[in-house]
Amino acid sequence: MSLTLQLPLEDGRLQRYALSQRTPVEPPAKPAFNRIAYSAAHVVANPLAPVDPWLEAAIDWDATIAYRRRLWSMGLGVAEAMDTAQRGMGLDWNTSLELIRRSLDAARDFPGALVASGCGTDHLTPDAARSVDDVIRAYEEQMAAIEKLGGKLILMASRALVRVASGPEDYEKVYGRLLQQAKQPVVLHWLGDMFDPALAGYWGTTDLDRAMDTALGIIAANADKVDGIKISLLDKDKEIAMRRRLPAGVRMYTGDDFNYAELIAGDGEGAQPNHQQSDALLGIFDAIAPAASAALAALAQGNLNRFHEILAPTVPLSRHIFKSPTRFYKTGVVFMAWINGHQDHFTMVGGQQSTRSLPHFAELFRLADAAGLIEQPELAARRMKHLLALHGIEG
Secondary structure, three states: OOOEEEEEOOOOOEEEEEOOOOOOOOOOOOOOOOOOEEEEOOOOEOOOOOOOOOOOOOEOHHHHHHHHHHHHHOOOEEEEOOHHHOEOOOEOHHHHHHHHHHHHHHHOOOOOOOEEEEEOOOOOOHHHOOOHHHHHHHHHHHHHHHHHOOOEEEEOOOHHHHHHOOOHHHHHHHHHHHHHHOOOOEEEEEEOOOOOHHHOOHHHOOOHHHHHHHHHHHHHHOHHHEEEEEEEOOOHHHHHHHHOOOOOOOEEEEOOOOOHHHHHHOOOOOOOHHHOOOEEEEOHHHHOHHHHHHHHHHHHOOOHHHHHHHHOOHHHHHHHHOOOOHHHHHHHHHHHHHHOOOOOOOOOHHHHHHOOOHHHHHHHHHHHHHOOOOOOHHHHHHHHHHHHHHOOOOO
16 A cells, blocks of 8 residues: 555645655563663553443453553553543543553563552542542542552542642641551652643642652651652753652652653762662653663663664654643554554543644654654554544545
């Protein structure tokens, strides 16, 4: 079939585009890394379920778990039931817990596979929260359920806590209580309001420096219960500043989908090894998994040039996927899985496939091709033509 398409530009004009057919990036057969790297994995919807997709979550469990198996086979960990899985944007708590259970079961087939699971308060609507104690109880309910399955916790940011907290002291109370009862060290998650507007003012203030002070104080007071913190502020300088203030042994998990390559590579500066580099917990690693695996393997072998050579062309792709409104990035992640044949349809939980425009997908297609992330060119071209035809573009 023809590997040439008519793709729309931002101004609505059509431009003929020929796929490069470059050899796609291949992950190593036996990946070994010197960074911990989690991919926040997406879920595959079941388009045949007789549900109202804006109101109910219907998951294709086989395809969803198969994608996680793919990530583990590349050496990547899975950050389960996080915002990439549409937590809080279509994926409810009951479905999230089932996803966590199935993911933990499947991980047993991969010795050493990493799984960390999102623990939040999303079964408590912000309007129903009346006090900090309500928030603590909601967290504890999810903690108990995940820990009963043997899961490692990622303490997700809480919309309900933002609503009821009167200042930093309330965050100190909530996190202090939760961390002291956690069965194993947890990952904290600071998600910026560009990802979720309802989280504006997290840690009790809109001043990021003061918010950082509060978070670092909580970590210092509970360092033995904190594996690390993931920050998703899309501000590399804030991440580096915080990284250099972490207690020894507490990891910085970069959530910066704009600057991940340089943050993971590190700068060699700082009093402790954990001050010098970031580990990773990234939504973009779902979409660029082969490149992430290959680059991390090169880094572990001491080949910094190859690490950057592989990841450099993925950065424009990531910045496009995560462009404002950033919370709609999940649509680009699922689009990548679809055009590469890892699911049979472009349908999302909550109908979220509609959150981006056709020109957005066209540019994403071009950037994926430039990054060597089109795994099957003929299939990708055919599926892109299907999407174009649905929008009235033939040929």
